[in-house]
Amino acid sequence: MTDVLLDITNVVVDYPIKGFRKEPFRALKGVSLDIRPGETVGLVGESGSGKTTLGRAVLGLAPVTSGSILYRGKDIAHLSRGERLALSSEIQVVFQDPYTSLNPSLTIEQILVEPLTVRKVSQRDASKRVRDLLDQVGLPTSAADRLPREFSGGQRQRIAIARALALEPRLIVCDEPVSALDLSTQARVLELFKEIQERTGVAYLFVSHDLAVVRSLSHRVAVMYHGEIVEWGDADQVTARPEHPYTQRLFLAAPVPDPVRQEQRRADRQRLLAVQAEQNLQAGVL
Numbered sequence: 531m532t533d534v535l536l537d538i539t540n541v542v543v544d545y546p547i548k549g550f551r552k553e554p555f556r557a558l559k560g561v562s563l564d565i566r567p568g569e570t571v572g573l574v575g576e577s578g579s580g581k582t583t584l585g586r587a588v589l590g591l592a593p594v595t596s597g598s599i600l601y602r603g604k605d606i607a608h609l610s611r612g613e614r615l616a617l618s619s620e621i622q623v624v625f626q627d628p629y630t631s632l633n634p635s636l637t638i639e640q641i642l643v644e645p646l647t648v649r650k651v652s653q654r655d656a657s658k659r660v661r662d663l664l665d666q667v668g669l670p671t672s673a674a675d676r677l678p679r680e681f682s683g684g685q686r687q688r689i690a691i692a693r694a695l696a697l698e699p700r701l702i703v704c705d706e707p708v709s710a711l712d713l714s715t716q717a718r719v720l721e722l723f724k725e726i727q728e729r730t731g732v733a734y735l736f737v738s739h740d741l742a743v744v745r746s747l748s749h750r751v752a753v754m755y756h757g758e759i760v761e762w763g764d765a766d767q768v769t770a771r772p773e774h775p776y777t778q779r780l781f782l783a784a785p786v787p788d789p790v791r792q793e794q795r796r797a798d799r800q801r802l803l804a805v806q807a808e809q810n811l812q813a814g815v816l
């Protein structure tokens with residue numbers, strides 16, 4: 531048994547571009563990382579750097595040109611029908627927008643029962659499971675009979691998390707799952723993610739543009755820039771001593787709650803920019 535849950539090696543994704551003789555757009559340029567069981571890998575980077583594309587590739591939803599994505603040692607591009615069905619319950623996803631990711635015409639019970647149909651669970655067991663899932667995400671069982679529109683953004687994200695947990699996955703791809711929430715709701719939902727991981731051992735690929743969010747949750751962090759991973763390692767190391775100039779800029783620009791540390795950051799950033807300007811000057815870049 532491998533101690534790697536997901537092993538991504540040299541993955542290239544090209545999006546076809548409509549139009550005569552248009553070259554495809556290379557969104558991922560040979561990306562490699564791995565995720566261990568029960569681990570959170572944070573994927574951070576600016577808008578357009580390729581974070582969502584990597585998450586989609588893991589879910590089998592992006593056009594992978596080359597490279598491999600091994601889930602528990604098996605290439606997800608070459609699975610039998612049965613293996614693919616099993617994989618779809620083992621890897622789940624939580625999206626950014628809790629307003630659009632839940633079917634507005636279904637009750638919460640119907641939404642949570644839907645994934646269970648692949649397991650042919652009896653009606654009685656399904657209802658019991660729904661109540662258990664609601665309990666796991668801190669919602670009352672009375673939520674089962676209500677519609678998504680009757681819940682706040684944070685509550686809807688809890689419902690989306692409950693749905694992702696329904697089939698007891700080993701890995702959840704979380705694509706900006708707290709970005710649409712206000713700060714205090716964000717903190718509570720992040721706490722829920724942590725608590726679920728401690729209890730179930732699920733692993734997360736946690737995509738976010740927000741460094742504070744990624745830092746709070748991740749064991750390891752990958753920093754993406756223009757379709758490449760430019761930094762990859764333990765969260766403490768990457769956040770405390772970033773090596774790549776892009777990561778340094780990204781981290782120095784991130785707000786910190788303590789005003790003294792914020793001022794220190796500002797001074798560090800000024801120094802870094804001055805050093806980089808000097809290096810560019812010497813290299814004849816400017």
Ligand SMILES: Nc1ncnc2c1ncn2[C@@H]1O[C@H](COP(=O)(O)OP(=O)(O)OP(=O)(O)O)[C@@H](O)[C@H]1O
Nearest residue numbers: 545555557575576577578579580581582583584739
């Ligand atoms: N279906 C598509 N067809 C063509 N290009 C695409 C497609 N999806 C994404 N792209 C391009 O691929 C690049 C990476 O996009 P992606 O959504 O993965 O970035 P991201 O880092 O997740 O950005 P954001 O934080 O804004 O969501 C972008 O330049 C984007 O325009």
